[in-house]
Amino acid sequence: MKIFSTIFILIVLIFSGIAWTNNSFKPTPLQFIVPKGWPxxxxxxxxxxxxxxxxxxxxxxxxxxxxxxxxxxxxxSCHQQFAAFATYDHNLxxxxxxxxxxxxxxxxxxxxWQKDFMWDxxxxxxxMQPITPITAxxxxxxxxxxxxxxxxxxxxxxxxxxxxxxxxxxxxxxxxKAISQYxxxxxxxxxxxxxxxxxxAAFILPEQLGYDIFKQKCxxxxxxPFFTDFSFRxxxxxxxxxxxxxxxMKITRDKxxxxxxxxxxxxxxxxxxxxxxxxxxxxxxxxxxxxxxNMKVISNTDSLLQHKIPLSxxxxxxxxxxxxxxxxxxxxxxxxxxxxGYDITPNFIHNH
Amino acid sequence: xxxxxxxxxxxLFLSSLQAQQKITLHFHNKVGDKDLQLFxxxxxxxxGESFTVNRFKYYISKIILIDSDSKYYAFPSDYFLxxxxxxxxxxxxxxxxxxxxxxxxxxxxxxxxxxxSGVQTGALDPMKGMFWTWNTGYVFAKLEGQSDASHAPQHxxxxxxxxxxxxxxxxxxxxxxxxxxxxxxxxxxxxNADILKWFDNTSTIKIANQSVCxxxxxxxxxxxxxxxxxxxxxx
Numbered sequence: 001m002k003i004f005s006t007i008f009i010l011i012v013l014i015f016s017g018i019a020w021t022n023n024s025f026k027p028t029p030l031q032f033i034v035p036k037g038w039p040x041x042x043x044x045x046x047x048x049x050x051x052x053x054x055x056x057x058x059x060x061x062x063x064x065x066x067x068x069x070x071x072x073x074x075x076x077s078c079h080q081q082f083a084a085f086a087t088y089d090h091n092l093x094x095x096x097x098x099x100x101x102x103x104x105x106x107x108x109x110x111x112x113w114q115k116d117f118m119w120d121x122x123x124x125x126x127x128m129q130p131i132t133p134i135t136a137x138x139x140x141x142x143x144x145x146x147x148x149x150x151x152x153x154x155x156x157x158x159x160x161x162x163x164x165x166x167x168x169x170x171x172x173x174x175x176x177k178a179i180s181q182y183x184x185x186x187x188x189x190x191x192x193x194x195x196x197x198x199x200x201a202a203f204i205l206p207e208q209l210g211y212d213i214f215k216q217k218c219x220x221x222x223x224x225p226f227f228t229d230f231s232f233r234x235x236x237x238x239x240x241x242x243x244x245x246x247x248x249m250k251i252t253r254d255k256x257x258x259x260x261x262x263x264x265x266x267x268x269x270x271x272x273x274x275x276x277x278x279x280x281x282x283x284x285x286x287x288x289x290x291x292x293x294n295m296k297v298i299s300n301t302d303s304l305l306q307h308k309i310p311l312s313x314x315x316x317x318x319x320x321x322x323x324x325x326x327x328x329x330x331x332x333x334x335x336x337x338x339x340x341g342y343d344i345t346p347n348f349i350h351n352h
Numbered sequence: 353x354x355x356x357x358x359x360x361x362x363x364l365f366l367s368s369l370q371a372q373q374k375i376t377l378h379f380h381n382k383v384g385d386k387d388l389q390l391f392x393x394x395x396x397x398x399x400g401e402s403f404t405v406n407r408f409k410y411y412i413s414k415i416i417l418i419d420s421d422s423k424y425y426a427f428p429s430d431y432f433l434x435x436x437x438x439x440x441x442x443x444x445x446x447x448x449x450x451x452x453x454x455x456x457x458x459x460x461x462x463x464x465x466x467x468x469s470g471v472q473t474g475a476l477d478p479m480k481g482m483f484w485t486w487n488t489g490y491v492f493a494k495l496e497g498q499s500d501a502s503h504a505p506q507h508x509x510x511x512x513x514x515x516x517x518x519x520x521x522x523x524x525x526x527x528x529x530x531x532x533x534x535x536x537x538x539x540x541x542x543x544n545a546d547i548l549k550w551f552d553n554t555s556t557i558k559i560a561n562q563s564v565c566x567x568x569x570x571x572x573x574x575x576x577x578x579x580x581x582x583x584x585x586x587x
Contacts, residue, residue: 047469047470048470118486122486122487122488123485123486123487123488124467124468124488125468125469125470125471125488126470127470127471128470128471128478128485128488131471131478131483131485132485132486135485136485136486143479144477144478144479145479148479171473171477171479172471172473172477172478172479173470173471173472173473173477176470176471177470177471250486250487251487253520253567253569
């Protein structure tokens, strides 16, 4: 009889002990705010609750060169805040050991609304995305095993993983969830365009004229509010015979998808040059010339582009004025997204 | 209070009486009737093509035990990676309430839900190398080695099979008969997996014609159809 009560008391003590340890793990929740009028997110926060600790861990990982094989490249090397997390100036992104990738690093913004990733849409979940650049030979060239060994050597990381997830375990899932917590908060919704839409500002005449032209000639693919409809289309781009990148076809193996690439968002387009999946367009003018002159209409070129896009020099001027209103300086200079310990991204981050 | 305590103790005792049997599955990877030896042995397929094996791994999931009343005892959230290089991985233990069973069924590969729900842990950690990063999805089975018949660089033989989407589905169910009303008490099932079936079953696959499979699609599905027949219960 006595032994039963002893066991009972012990069980009670054990359970209250477990409850107590659980209570000691109290990360600070972060709220994800869906801008007014925007749809619900594709990203499911139920599986990865945003916390200050998770976000800070993700930010540290994003800026950490140790994620690459020779500790020279971080995510931020090709995704720079001042370029809306695209790469300033590089047409093709650079990898370790003087390697070149085959594509232009896209801007990272409003990722919570995106259902697939990469120019060809091959990656089906935001949490999956970081694994590709980390392990690709011509990007960071590292193995996941090795990344986790390196992180486990760091007391600071162990403490940060504990703060974010409750214990010191470091695995692929936690690594990628933390990075997602950082990148998912890269929301750009505060450009002049947004302010105009909210009634807080007004377009000047060229911007308004540009917006009208935009609504006639560009908006079917570059749909508001994301300025992309996230679809894959052949826009008359020609094959680069050194890259032989046929885009979406690689994923679907359907020849109708040849040379189809994801429609890029035009938010912050003024700071994300060069343009195109392989960065072949040096300036916005090159892009306009592509659509009005140089594009090649083939059998699966998008139906909206069968006659190219007629654009006068006058219209190009107005369109440019409008596109500049999509620059969101509060996003580009938000201190929250800068490397840990900095207010802005320092120059040395860009060393490739 | 005391009464409640004793009732719960009694209930706990009862539930422990509801006998849970432990079943052990041993996977034996074979080439024909020989036990598979990585790296060192050279084997020959039906078409006279010789080959070596450096790596042989496959996922087993969705195990179901079936009794003579067609009642199912399922293990829906257990995923196992059988890896020839890791002897511990070749033994699976299951705890079940089934008393007598006739058949066992399992899936070779990983169901589509787990292919689209982000990064997983344990046997499903992408770190295990059974994963395509550029076109998200698990590699369900991997056979790697070398063959003089291969026209690939280094005479590589490299079959990575996966694909969960429509028109490229390489998921294959396997159902094996164990016997009639076999008692699950201390049951040990020895399951053979014969690599020779990869080359010759529903399709004829010659290394000389195709020695590499690195993406989902028709060839991956042909390989999957072939290896779906590689399992048998050792008598």
